[in-house]
Amino acid sequence: MADPTVPPETIVGPTSAPDDVLRVEHIAKRFGPVTALRDVNVHLRKGEVLGLLGDNGAGKSTLIKIICGFQKQDSGEMFLHGRPYAPKSVDDARSQGIDTVYQDLALIDELSVYHNLALRREKVHRPIPFLANGQMKQDARAALDEIGINIPRIDVAVARLSGGQRQAIAVARTVNSKADILLLDEPLAAMGAKEGSMILDLVARLKQEGRVSIIMILHNYVHVLEACDRVSMIQDGVIALDKPTAETSVEELTEIVVNEYRRARLAAHEGQAPAA
Amino acid sequence: MASATGGPISPEGPAPAAGRPADSRRASIPSRHDLLERALALREGSIIVVTLLVAIYFSVNTSSFLTSSNFKTLLPYFAPFAIMGAGVVFVMILGEIDLSIGATYLFAPFLFSKLATAGIPLVVSVIIALMACTLVGLVNGFFVAIVGISSFVATLGMLFGLEGLTLIITHGEPVATPGAEVTTTTHNVVHVVNGVHIVLRETELHISTFAKVFGAGTYSELIWALAIVIVLQLLLTFTRWGLYTVAVGSNKLGAAEAGVWVRLVMIRNFMLCATTAGLVGILEAVRATSVQPDPGGANEILFEAIAAAVIGGTVMTGGSGTVVGALIGALFLGILHDGLVLQGVNADYQLFYLGLAIILAMTVNVYVQRARRGTHSG
Numbered sequence: 001m002a003d004p005t006v007p008p009e010t011i012v013g014p015t016s017a018p019d020d021v022l023r024v025e026h027i028a029k030r031f032g033p034v035t036a037l038r039d040v041n042v043h044l045r046k047g048e049v050l051g052l053l054g055d056n057g058a059g060k061s062t063l064i065k066i067i068c069g070f071q072k073q074d075s076g077e078m079f080l081h082g083r084p085y086a087p088k089s090v091d092d093a094r095s096q097g098i099d100t101v102y103q104d105l106a107l108i109d110e111l112s113v114y115h116n117l118a119l120r121r122e123k124v125h126r127p128i129p130f131l132a133n134g135q136m137k138q139d140a141r142a143a144l145d146e147i148g149i150n151i152p153r154i155d156v157a158v159a160r161l162s163g164g165q166r167q168a169i170a171v172a173r174t175v176n177s178k179a180d181i182l183l184l185d186e187p188l189a190a191m192g193a194k195e196g197s198m199i200l201d202l203v204a205r206l207k208q209e210g211r212v213s214i215i216m217i218l219h220n221y222v223h224v225l226e227a228c229d230r231v232s233m234i235q236d237g238v239i240a241l242d243k244p245t246a247e248t249s250v251e252e253l254t255e256i257v258v259n260e261y262r263r264a265r266l267a268a269h270e271g272q273a274p275a276a
Numbered sequence: 277m278a279s280a281t282g283g284p285i286s287p288e289g290p291a292p293a294a295g296r297p298a299d300s301r302r303a304s305i306p307s308r309h310d311l312l313e314r315a316l317a318l319r320e321g322s323i324i325v326v327t328l329l330v331a332i333y334f335s336v337n338t339s340s341f342l343t344s345s346n347f348k349t350l351l352p353y354f355a356p357f358a359i360m361g362a363g364v365v366f367v368m369i370l371g372e373i374d375l376s377i378g379a380t381y382l383f384a385p386f387l388f389s390k391l392a393t394a395g396i397p398l399v400v401s402v403i404i405a406l407m408a409c410t411l412v413g414l415v416n417g418f419f420v421a422i423v424g425i426s427s428f429v430a431t432l433g434m435l436f437g438l439e440g441l442t443l444i445i446t447h448g449e450p451v452a453t454p455g456a457e458v459t460t461t462t463h464n465v466v467h468v469v470n471g472v473h474i475v476l477r478e479t480e481l482h483i484s485t486f487a488k489v490f491g492a493g494t495y496s497e498l499i500w501a502l503a504i505v506i507v508l509q510l511l512l513t514f515t516r517w518g519l520y521t522v523a524v525g526s527n528k529l530g531a532a533e534a535g536v537w538v539r540l541v542m543i544r545n546f547m548l549c550a551t552t553a554g555l556v557g558i559l560e561a562v563r564a565t566s567v568q569p570d571p572g573g574a575n576e577i578l579f580e581a582i583a584a585a586v587i588g589g590t591v592m593t594g595g596s597g598t599v600v601g602a603l604i605g606a607l608f609l610g611i612l613h614d615g616l617v618l619q620g621v622n623a624d625y626q627l628f629y630l631g632l633a634i635i636l637a638m639t640v641n642v643y644v645q646r647a648r649r650g651t652h653s654g
Contacts, residue, residue, distance in 0.1 A: 070533060090535040106533035110526035110595045115519060120535040122516055130514040 012232070012239040014041040020082075021046050021213050022067070022098075022181055027076035028237075029062055036062040038237030040076070044181065047210040049203060051228035051245070052217045053253065055260060058234040060217045061103055064183045067215070068100040069093030080181075091120065099179035103186050103217075105170040109159035113151055114140035116158050117173050143176040144168070148198055163190035171199055175206070182206075184216040188223065196223075203227050221250045235260055320589050320601040322644035326637050327608040334615035341618055348494055352563065354610030355497035356556045360577070361584035361602030362501075362508045363552030366545040368585055369512075369525040371594020372420060372427035374546060376434035377553035378578030380409050382571065383442045384554035385453060385561030390445065392454035398486045401454070402558055409554025410547045412438065417543030435578075439571040446569040455486045456562040491559035500559060501603065504552065509599040521545060525594035553581075584609060587638065608637065 014025045022044040029037040036059040044050050054060050065071045067078065069087030078085040080096060087093035090100075107116050114133070115122075117140040123132040140154050149168035151161070158166055167190045174182055184203075188196040200223060206212050207229075218224050224231060225245050233241040233256060241248075241256060334341040360377055367374045384405050391401035412434065419430040459482045467474045483492050491497055512518035520541045523531040532538045556577075561567040586592060587608055588601025612633050616626050 089537075090533065094535060100533070102530075102533045104530060104533070106527070106530035108523045108526045108530055108534075110522050111519070119519075119523065119531075122519065124516065129516070130510075131516065131519065 010240050011039065012041060012242045014043075015242065016043050017045050019046045020044065021080070022085075022215075023079040024063070024067065025077050025079070027063065027066060027073045027078070029059070029066060029071070029073050035237055037066075037073070037234075040234065040237070041239055042215075042232050042242075044213050044215055046213055047207065048230060049207050049214045049216060049228045051224040051231040052215055052234065053221075053224065053231055053241075054234035055257065059237055060234055061185055063234070064100065064102075064185050064215070064217065067093070068098055068183055070100075094120075094177065094179065097178070097180045098183065099174045099177040099181075100183040101170045101174045101185060101187050103189070105166055107158050107166055107170055110157055112156060113144075113154040113158055113161070113169055116169055117143060117154075117176065119173070121177070139176075143172045147172045147175065147202055149195065164192050164195040167191050168195060168199070171202070175202065180212050182212055182214045184214060186217050186219065188218065188220070200227050221253045224253070225250060320598055320604050322641050323588055323601060323604050323608065325644050326641045327604055327611065329640070330608065330611050330615065330633075330637060334611065334618065338615070338618040341615060346614065346618065350610050350614045351495070351498050352560075353613045354606040355501040356560055356577070357580050357584045357606035357609060358501040358603040359497075359504050359556045359559075360553050360581035361588065361606050362505050362599045363549040364581055365585045365588075365590050365597045365599050365602050366508070366512070366521060367427070367549045368582075368590045368592065369521050369594055369597045370542055370545055371525045371528075372542070372546075373431065373582070373592075374413075374416060374549050374553075375428065375431040375578060376412065376416060376438060377549060377581060378574035378576070379435045379438035379442070379571070380412050380550050380553040381557035381560075381577055382569065382574035383412070383438050384409050384557035385567045386442055386446050386451060386569065388558050388561070389451045389454050389567075398455040402490065405558060406551055406554050410551045412554075413547035413550030414543060416550065417546035420546065421539040421542035435575075439574065442569050443571070448569055450566055450568045452566045453561040453564070455484055455490075456492055456565045458483055458565060487562050491562035492565075497559055497563065500555070504555075505599050505603045508548075512599055517541075517544075522595065525596075580606075580609060583634075587634075587641075609634075612637075 014023070016023055020043045022042075024040060024042040027037055027040040028035075040059070040063060042050070042052075042063070052060050052063070062071065066073045069090045069092055080098075085096065087096065087098070093099075108119065111119070114137045118136045123135045123139070124130060125132050137154060144151050144154070147168060149165070149172070151165055151169070158169060161169070167187065171184070171187050174184070187199050191199065203214060203216070204227065206214065216228065218227070225248075228245050230244045231241065231248060231253070232239050233253070235241075235256075331341075340346055360381065364374055364377055387408055388401050388405040391404055392398055396404070416427070416431050416434055419425045419433075420427045423430075460479045461482065462477050462479045464475050465478050467476060487493075489496060491500075512521065520531065520536050523534070523536050524538050524541045528538055531541075557567075584605035585597065585602045586605070588598065588603065588605030590597030590601060612630055613626075616629050616633070621629055
């Protein structure tokens with residue numbers, strides 16, 4: 001029994017633009033009995049900042065982890081610069097120009113700031129491959145300066161830094177890579193307003209340069225409208241909305257989420273769990 | 277990296293140096309106090325202090341502690357544990373444990389003697405036996421990192437299996453270590469006493485160069501221990517191998533997300549650990565000239581090696597540890613063993629006092645650590 005006040009579920013099919021750097025088509029992923037992604041279609045244009053939205057547990061992070069090579073999809077295909085793209089590992093994805101800031105930051109508490117920044121991109125001496133710590137310190141300092149976040153000491157373990165500083169280091173590590181596609185999974189989550197705005201400024205700066213394309217998961221719709229060119233919203237394992245930010249508003253985005261809650265509540269009232 | 281339009285924000289002043297105000301206050305005089313503080317800031321700092329205290333205690337209370345002959349007595353009490361501790365540190369930093377190192381220690385010399393008595397040259401036999409130990413580590417690593425069995429259980433299985441295998445291949449019989457035989461030659465030596473020529477028969481003991489290198493030489497085990505500790509500490513501190521070891525031990529998921537090959541890192545550390553245990557087994561067998569298939573003794577070795585690592589500052593939950601610390605930890609245990617003997621403690625009381633001394637010294641260690649942290653946070 002459909003409620004006329006609740007709009008029916010919409011599914012955005014595969015779309016594309018001529019200048020796409022990345023296309024994700026019909027991606028599905030299950031974890032045992034849980035279907036995280038059913039049929040997800042996303043595309044990313046060159047120089048674009050795409051906001052990926054969705055409820056908690058909607059599968060945003062799963063999608064990011066598939067694109068960055070950390071997990072494999074059950075079905076569906078991806079295309080990088082028009083060519084089939086199936087990363088074998090995080091390293092593989094990175095070598096093809098895709099780098100990620102994870103929700104959990106993937107920082108190593110026991111290692112120093114500069115070792116974290118250099119992790120998997122360490123500089124070593126020749127011929128004995130000892131770590132070139134001096135070089136890595138310089139690089140770390142330069143990377144942090146570029147982001148504009150002040151970390152007084154880069155030789156201390158990251159365990160001793162604040163949440164915002166840690167997040168800044170994770171962002172710096174990714175932005176500083178040679179990647180041309182950046183995936184940012186909630187880059188502002190642990191940040192205060194000051195640090196958060198620095199990261200948003202950084203994203204704006206990168207957008208202006210036009211070299212990199214970015215997929216960013218954000219929760220705050222004001223930030224989304226400010227930072228992103230376009231939004232894709234995941235609901236129930238599919239993309240339910242795909243619009244340029246110029247054509248949407250905080251109200252519309254909120255409305256969609258409210259509807260989702262209505263549908264979920266309705267389904268619960270009918271005595272059945274919401275689909276997937 | 278492309279230059280940003282916003283431009284880099286230069287750090288205020290020489291940022292890396294502007295750390296602790298305490299430093300700048302007495303920057304003009306690099307005093308001895310600074311050196312002491314820096315030594316204490318090392319992870320091994322407190323155990324070095326405690327070991328020194330124990331050594332001073334025994335030097336004051338016994339007349340023979342500070343003698344070169346006692347130093348030679350002390351060596352076998354600590355060099356083997358320093359080597360095994362150095363290996364197991366690599367597994368423990370991962371937050372894992374290897375309970376099979378005692379079994380590997382026991383197994384290696386028997387395999388070596390089987391090979392050598394079958395006619396394979398001694399050094400080649402050693403190498404093959406060590407490779408077999410590396411394989412044991414590979415199997416451990418496989419079950420822990422790929423299959424996903426907890427390392428405690430996987431290596432406990434390996435402990436029983438390998439000790440059982442050792443009993444099977446030896447039929448429970450002790451074996452004389454090949455190449456370690458002490459040969460004697462007798463020759464007549466002419467002495468001239470008061471113009472009279474007297475001929476006396478004298479016997480001379482000979483050990484082969486092989487035996488001298490692999491454990492029987494007085495300083496052989498010490499040299500092996502120092503060399504291995506230095507190499508492994510360098511590996512841990514200054515190479516990617518060590519960096520990834522700490523990364524995996526500190527945050528396994530994060531390391532994987534950053535692209536570290538977690539399974540490879542784990543497996544190769546288990547291989548390294550098992551190899552050091554096998555080497556110690558062979559060194560000790562050569563030193564003792566024969567070897568007993570005694571699982572109980574092997575398990576005691578296991579605990580002392582792990583104790584050396586833990587006493588030396590390696591955390592059992594993973595993420596941090598040092599190889600040099602394991603050496604100091606082994607030295608601490610060796611000095612305790614040796615000192616109690618020198619003090620003339622009744623053999624029946626020795627283990628009891630050893631136990632008390634370990635707990636007492638570690639209590640002191642905790643307080644030294646706290647004091648040292650205090651100097652830093654303040």
